[in-house]
Amino acid sequence: MNCVRSVSYLDDRIAGDLPPGAAAELDEHLEGCAQCRAALEELRLLKRALADLPAPRPGPDVLERMLQAATRSAPPARRSRAWPGWRVGLATAAVLLLAIGFILGRRFATYRAPAPQIVLLARPITVGPSVTDITLVFRASDAVRKANISLKLPDDVQIAGRPNVRRLNWRADLKSGANLLQLPLQATGAYDGGTLVVRLSQGSLVKTLEIPVAVRQAPNTGAVRTPQRSTQAIG
Amino acid sequence: MRHSRMAADAFAELLRPHLPALHRLAYRFTGREADAEDLVQECLTRLYARGERLMDIDILRPWLARALYNLHVDRSRSLRRTPFGHLHQPGGQAHEEQIGEIRPDPAADPDLVLETDRLRGHLAQAVEQLPEDQRLVVLLHDVEGYELREAASILGIPVGTAKSRLHRAHGRLRERLRQRNLMPANIVSENDCPAEPSDLTGFVQS
Numbered sequence: 015m016n017c018v019r020s021v022s023y024l025d026d027r028i029a030g031d032l033p034p035g036a037a038a039e040l041d042e043h044l045e046g047c048a049q050c051r052a053a054l055e056e057l058r059l060l061k062r063a064l065a066d067l068p069a070p071r072p073g074p075d076v077l078e079r080m081l082q083a084a085t086r087s088a089p090p091a092r093r094s095r096a097w098p099g100w101r102v103g104l105a106t107a108a109v110l111l112l113a114i115g116f117i118l119g120r121r122f123a124t125y126r127a128p129a130p131q132i133v134l135l136a137r138p139i140t141v142g143p144s145v146t147d148i149t150l151v152f153r154a155s156d157a158v159r160k161a162n163i164s165l166k167l168p169d170d171v172q173i174a175g176r177p178n179v180r181r182l183n184w185r186a187d188l189k190s191g192a193n194l195l196q197l198p199l200q201a202t203g204a205y206d207g208g209t210l211v212v213r214l215s216q217g218s219l220v221k222t223l224e225i226p227v228a229v230r231q232a233p234n235t236g237a238v239r240t241p242q243r244s245t246q247a248i249g
Numbered sequence: 250m251r252h253s254r255m256a257a258d259a260f261a262e263l264l265r266p267h268l269p270a271l272h273r274l275a276y277r278f279t280g281r282e283a284d285a286e287d288l289v290q291e292c293l294t295r296l297y298a299r300g301e302r303l304m305d306i307d308i309l310r311p312w313l314a315r316a317l318y319n320l321h322v323d324r325s326r327s328l329r330r331t332p333f334g335h336l337h338q339p340g341g342q343a344h345e346e347q348i349g350e351i352r353p354d355p356a357a358d359p360d361l362v363l364e365t366d367r368l369r370g371h372l373a374q375a376v377e378q379l380p381e382d383q384r385l386v387v388l389l390h391d392v393e394g395y396e397l398r399e400a401a402s403i404l405g406i407p408v409g410t411a412k413s414r415l416h417r418a419h420g421r422l423r424e425r426l427r428q429r430n431l432m433p434a435n436i437v438s439e440n441d442c443p444a445e446p447s448d449l450t451g452f453v454q455s
Contacts, residue, residue, distance in 0.1 A: 029397065056423055077272065080290050081264060084290065084297045
């Protein structure tokens with residue numbers, strides 16, 4: 015499977031609509047293709063953001079007034095056939111069942127799951143004057159909503175096209191499993207390495223990862239200066 | 250008289266659980282709360298007046314959505330569409346200024362705080378600017394959570410058509426957000442694929 019075909023399958027893959035053969039083929043491709051994996055994550059992110067688009071919530075009184083206005087305006091055309099008495103009974107029973115379902119749902123919703131486990135992963139980074147895409151992996155045991163993620167760049171390293179950005183903070187939802195973050199990094203004028211600090215927090219959960227960053231001096235020399243500080247993982 | 254009261258009660262009890270979703274959908278279609286209320290009100294009034302046999306319908310939610318959509322199409326033929334219009338206003342003057350700009354000026358925003366609200370504002374705007382046929386599939390399926398086959402049936406189109414519209418819409422939306430750097434995890438081009446095996450050895454981890 016090539017990337018063009020893989021990308022056309024991603025919607026179905028998220029919806030769980032892919033036939034088993036195609037799913038296996040796609041999985042095999044995803045295994046070996048970081049770009050398509052990232053495209054899948056991007057699509058998931060987009061779909062989560064779409065599902066979160068806000069809408070006004072009218073109060074129950076507004077909705078109730080609408081119902082009253084509708085039933086006041088005109089009697090139903092086929093009154094006796096459309097709404098016979100036994101159907102009224104059924105409708106009441108259905109509403110009662112819905113209410114029970116709602117209460118049960120609420121009860122389950124308040125069940126507190128154990129705190130999710132999160133592991134941050136990255137390769138040690140080597141950057142040069144040209145842009146290098148690096149990948150960070152956030153592996154979560156469960157979905158985490160509205161996690162705060164921050165990045166602090168070492169001196170002499172920038173996000174491509176963003177010379178003034180030294181720190182980056184945003185909020186994101188993590189899904190259960192591997193969540194990928196790709197960053198285009200590039201070394202600036204001075205040649206010294208350092209540490210890229212990634213921090214994830216949500217409530218009392220805090221994870222920090224310090225990734226050593228080495229700077230390649232120039233495209234032709236191949237010389238690499240390793241960072242002064244040693245790697246330290248803080249969990 | 251008694252029958253009429255019972256019919257009204259039965260209608261209300263059957264419809265009541267669906268009203269919040271119906272109102273939300275009407276808002277997605279119209280983009281304005283007042284128009285959404287008008288649309289839902291007219292839909293309810295018509296359904297009741299026609300004495301629709303709603304009890305006989307297996308799954309009411311998509312059926313109601315289709316009734317609402319048909320009414321919306323009838324009503325909006327002569328109206329200009331303004332979906333999500335008001336979303337740009339609260340705290341969003343800056344959004345207007347950024348139209349046409351490829352990316353925010355980093356000097357003016359050194360720490361680049363990517364707020365959820367900002368993403369939503371831009372995303373709402375990007376959805377609004379989709380071609381109408383793509384926008385409707387996104388609104389029904391991604392935003393309101395109807396299954397794709399339900400969305401296709403509501404819109405009266407084949408599932409395959411809905412699927413390809415959705416795919417095209419996702420491509421456009423991702424491109425739009427990418428241009429505004431609102432998706433840090435998305436700096437990826439679908440065209441170049443290294444297909445190198447992922448090797449986890451040598452990773453540092455916390």
